[in-house]
Amino acid sequence: MQRYFVDQVDDSAPIRISGEDAKHITKVMRMQVGDELIVVHSNVADICKITLFDELDVIVEKTGEQIPSPELPIHVTIACGLPKGDKLDLIVQKSTELGVFQITPFEAARSIVKWDHKKGEKKQQRLQKIAKEAAEQSHRTVIPTVESPIKFKQLLASAKSYDAIFIADEEDAKLEERTTLKEKIKGLTGLSNVLVVFGPEGGIDRKESSALLEVGAKTISLGPRILRTETAPLYFLAAISYEFE
Numbered sequence: 001m002q003r004y005f006v007d008q009v010d011d012s013a014p015i016r017i018s019g020e021d022a023k024h025i026t027k028v029m030r031m032q033v034g035d036e037l038i039v040v041h042s043n044v045a046d047i048c049k050i051t052l053f054d055e056l057d058v059i060v061e062k063t064g065e066q067i068p069s070p071e072l073p074i075h076v077t078i079a080c081g082l083p084k085g086d087k088l089d090l091i092v093q094k095s096t097e098l099g100v101f102q103i104t105p106f107e108a109a110r111s112i113v114k115w116d117h118k119k120g121e122k123k124q125q126r127l128q129k130i131a132k133e134a135a136e137q138s139h140r141t142v143i144p145t146v147e148s149p150i151k152f153k154q155l156l157a158s159a160k161s162y163d164a165i166f167i168a169d170e171e172d173a174k175l176e177e178r179t180t181l182k183e184k185i186k187g188l189t190g191l192s193n194v195l196v197v198f199g200p201e202g203g204i205d206r207k208e209s210s211a212l213l214e215v216g217a218k219t220i221s222l223g224p225r226i227l228r229t230e231t232a233p234l235y236f237l238a239a240i241s242y243e244f245e
Contacts, residue, residue: 081108110202
């Protein structure tokens with residue numbers, strides 16, 4: 001059953017699906033009056049029935065049946081140093097499928113690419129669209145927020161608002177004796193907001209790591225192997241899912 005996100009629903013009025021989603025319903029799925037679909041609003045997924053095609057919009061009504069939310073019990077924000085090529089697209093798509101709550105790219109000291117601020121708004125909108133489509137595909141009730149890239153200083157300032165902060169540090173992975181990721185994750189029980197910082201291709205700069213440690217961050221090791229910048233966030237989210245779901 002197809003899933004579509006809409007804004008806040010007024011229970012006293014019909015639910016109206018507009019824009020690209022309405023086109024998808026009519027032109028791609030070729031649905032008819034009476035067909036059912038899932039409408040997600042306010043983190044709730046309702047099974048609805050199409051009642052009317054109103055010019056470019058699709059009007060639906062609730063059937064009274066809801067679908068349980070599949071969201072992670074912990075809100076995980078992934079902060080990733082700007083990577084090369086289309087790696088950020090992959091991080092957004094797959095992290096959404098794995099339950100991420102927010103994705104915050106940042107301009108890291110070792111980032112090779114620089115964000116083109118003139119084209120930045122369109123790029124950010126495209127990434128947000130990738131997150132929306134991935135959320136629909138994976139039957140989520142939340143579309144992760146994909147922020148526009150920020151400076152490291154901004155990331156540092158916002159880090160204090162989280163219940164826990166982790167740094168995925170490849171230097172930690174090289175240690176013979178290290179605290180396992182499983183042990184670190186178990187310590188998150190009862191917490192609601194977690195920030196995990198991943199570096200770009202060159203990893204986290206030592207000065208960045210030190211600054212994060214000063215505001216309470218802890219290093220984590222994602223096993224003894226060095227993971228690519230687009231793989232590391234997915235590893236962490238899978239571990240969170242395994243532990244808490």
